[in-house]
Amino acid sequence: MERLLICNAQIVNEGCIIEGDVLIEQGRISAIGSVSATGLKNSQIIDAAGKFLLPGMIDNYVHFREPGRTLIADMASESSAAVAGGVTSFLDSPDLVSGTRTLQALEDKKQRAQGRSSANFGFYLGAARDNLELIKTLDPRLACGVNVYLGCNIENDARLLDDMESVECVFRDSSLIVAAHCEDMPTILENEESYRSIYADRVPLEFHPTIRSEAACVISTELALGLAKQYETRLHLMHVSTAAQVELLSDAVLSEKRITAEVCPQHLHFSEEDYATYGALIKYDPAIKTAEDRAGLIQGLLDGHLDVVGSGHAPHSLEQKQNRSYFEIPSGIPMVQYTLLTLLENYHDGIFPMELIAQKTSHAPADIFNIHQRGYIREGYWADLVLVDVSKGGVATHSSSLSRCGWTPFDGYKFRSTIAATIVNGQLVWSDGRFQGIRPAGIALEYDREPMP
Numbered sequence: 001m002e003r004l005l006i007c008n009a010q011i012v013n014e015g016c017i018i019e020g021d022v023l024i025e026q027g028r029i030s031a032i033g034s035v036s037a038t039g040l041k042n043s044q045i046i047d048a049a050g051k052f053l054l055p056g057m058i059d060n061y062v063h064f065r066e067p068g069r070t071l072i073a074d075m076a077s078e079s080s081a082a083v084a085g086g087v088t089s090f091l092d093s094p095d096l097v098s099g100t101r102t103l104q105a106l107e108d109k110k111q112r113a114q115g116r117s118s119a120n121f122g123f124y125l126g127a128a129r130d131n132l133e134l135i136k137t138l139d140p141r142l143a144c145g146v147n148v149y150l151g152c153n154i155e156n157d158a159r160l161l162d163d164m165e166s167v168e169c170v171f172r173d174s175s176l177i178v179a180a181h182c183e184d185m186p187t188i189l190e191n192e193e194s195y196r197s198i199y200a201d202r203v204p205l206e207f208h209p210t211i212r213s214e215a216a217c218v219i220s221t222e223l224a225l226g227l228a229k230q231y232e233t234r235l236h237l238m239h240v241s242t243a244a245q246v247e248l249l250s251d252a253v254l255s256e257k258r259i260t261a262e263v264c265p266q267h268l269h270f271s272e273e274d275y276a277t278y279g280a281l282i283k284y285d286p287a288i289k290t291a292e293d294r295a296g297l298i299q300g301l302l303d304g305h306l307d308v309v310g311s312g313h314a315p316h317s318l319e320q321k322q323n324r325s326y327f328e329i330p331s332g333i334p335m336v337q338y339t340l341l342t343l344l345e346n347y348h349d350g351i352f353p354m355e356l357i358a359q360k361t362s363h364a365p366a367d368i369f370n371i372h373q374r375g376y377i378r379e380g381y382w383a384d385l386v387l388v389d390v391s392k393g394g395v396a397t398h399s400s401s402l403s404r405c406g407w408t409p410f411d412g413y414k415f416r417s418t419i420a421a422t423i424v425n426g427q428l429v430w431s432d433g434r435f436q437g438i439r440p441a442g443i444a445l446e447y448d449r450e451p452m453p
Contacts, residue, residue: 004426005040009048009387012358013055013377022053024383027426032379046428048387051420052354055362055377056088056384057340060262060369061179061238062313063332066112068095073315073404078336079117079442081402083430085337086386086419087311088119089374089445091144091365093179094126101131106142110444117442118429120374120384124179127170129163136173140449144369145177145236146170150184150220171227175452177234177369182220183286188212192327203326206275209287214242217286221245228259236368237261239312241286243296251304260368261305263297264312265342266333266409270294280321281409284312285331298351301360308368309343309360311335315405318398334403338396338410344388344417372446387421394418394433 004024011018011032021035037045059082065073082090092109094100100109106123113121124147125131125138135146148170170178191211195203203211221237225248228235240246240263249261270282271291282288300306314332323329340361346352366375373381396410422430424441 002044003040004044004046004383004423004428005035005037006046006048006053006385006387007035007037009051009053011053011377012354014363015355015359017052017354022377022383022385024423024426027383029377029379029381029383032377046387046421050389050391052388052390053377054086054354054358054386054388055375056386056422056424057086057361058365058371058375059087059090059313059336059339060236060308060310060365062090062092062311062336063095063315064090064092064313065095065315067108071404072317073334075113075121076116076118076440077402077404078313078315079113079119079121079440080435081334081337083118083422083424084402084419086340086388086422087336088384088386088422088424089121089371090119090336091122091124091369093124093147099126099128100124101126101128102134103142113442114444116440118440119424119442120445121442122369122371122445122447125176127178129166132166132169132173135170137452138176139451140176141447141451143176144445144447145179146174148178148180150180150182150224168227168231171233171235172231174233177236178228179236179238180224181238182217182224183212184216184219184223187216187219191216196327199326201325201327205279205283205326205329206272208275208283208326209272209289212285212287214244214289214293217242218244218248221248225259232258235259238310239264239267239286240297240300240306241267241289242293243300246296246300246305249300249305253304254307254364254367257307260307260364262308262310263301263306264310264335265339266312266335267297268294268301268309268346269342270409278409280323280329281407282333283321283329283331284314284333298346301352301356307360307364309339310365311339313403315403317405318407321407333409334401334405334407337402338408340386340388340419341415341417344390345415347390348416370448372448374445383423383426385423386419388417389420390417392418392420
């Protein structure tokens with residue numbers, strides 16, 4: 001790998017912003033500060049004057065759909081969208097159709113990503129009734145975590161742990177962090193039947209947050225928290241969507257937490273008032289809820305109750321989203337390309353400092369998942385970096401969406417910032433709105449964890 005110098009940048013790292021240079025050699029950061037350009041060609045120098053340089057985003061939860069529904073998305077297409085959005089590493093969750101529940105499946109996912117993914121990659125093992133013994137003995141270096149769905153609307157799905165004995169086994173036996181999607185299905189099913197009795201299958205989208213309600217989220221979250229405390233499980237709550245859940249979480253410093261939590265940008269940006277405009281395009285599980293919930297989530301990030309922002313990227317085809325039956329419209333939004341841009345809108349509004357954005361998108365996921373030498377701008381670390389220009393905006397459109405599904409809920413929205421450049425493992429992959437014509441640069445993430453005895 002050739003040398004690369006980023007000069008005159010506003011370097012955002014570990015709670016500070018300093019102006020300086022970053023020298024990259026052999027894929028890693030070799031110097032930070034005032035660096036001489038002697039011996040470098042013009043093509044090896046990026047003048048970052050007026051721009052912020054952050055560690056690349058580590059997206060802690062995505063569905064890239066491969067293997068499974070590759071007509072909608074795959075490793076190549078979604079990792080390209082990720083890089084264009086400033087994401088340099090991602091942790092992929094089992095697809096809704098084809099779960100990753102075996103060692104062979106984990107290895108298969110890794111092989112599919114190698115040579116095709118533009119970003120670095122890690123994979124969750126999906127917890128299911130048929131792999132509880134594997135969870136007991138899994139080498140913690142082989143997966144980023146164990147993914148548990150406490151709330152699933154697919155009947156007879158082997159990934160659904162619908163009995164307390166199986167759920168307790170995961171929380172008791174996993175040596176890896178347990179990442180839990182928390183919604184209470186009995187509550188949701190009761191709500192569905194109530195609305196079905198009134199509207200049949202044409203339930204208005206505005207009732208989605210009433211069906212997948214605050215109560216459903218809180219009941220399931222309290223269950224997960226109780227089990228984590230009982231078994232001293234390392235727990236990561238995914239997609240917190242209500243202010244009531246935030247109140248259940250600790251605001252201790254991250255290094256002292258065994259229970260951490262993630263929030264998605266769609267829950268920070270939209271509210272239930274937006275269903276009238278966007279309809280099925282913002283149907284997501286857990287549902288986007290009230291403006292008061294949105295405010296509570298924003299405050300939760302600011303005060304430390306919420307630790308990570310992740311995209312929750314879950315693409316579906318536009319045709320599926322246009323189904324007339326509420327119950328047949330899939331929940332999910334393609335967000336990986338727009339997560340960082342959405343957070344930068346909060347920066348422009350004076351809500352999120354740039355240092356907090358780096359903490360919640362890079363530092364914290366690296367620490368929570370024990371990711372080796374990534375997530376920080378440090379000498380010796382891998383050079384995964386994103387350069388953002390807050391003085392230059394751009395309009396998002398369906399046609400500019402790089403996810404294979406080909407649409408975005410932000411169609412026509414003018415973001416006030418742009419992703420000026422994305423560097424993965426020391427290689428300039430994305431710059432000035434286009435890919436740089438190099439082979440996919442992503443590699444498998446490594447974890448600072450001891451093997452099972």
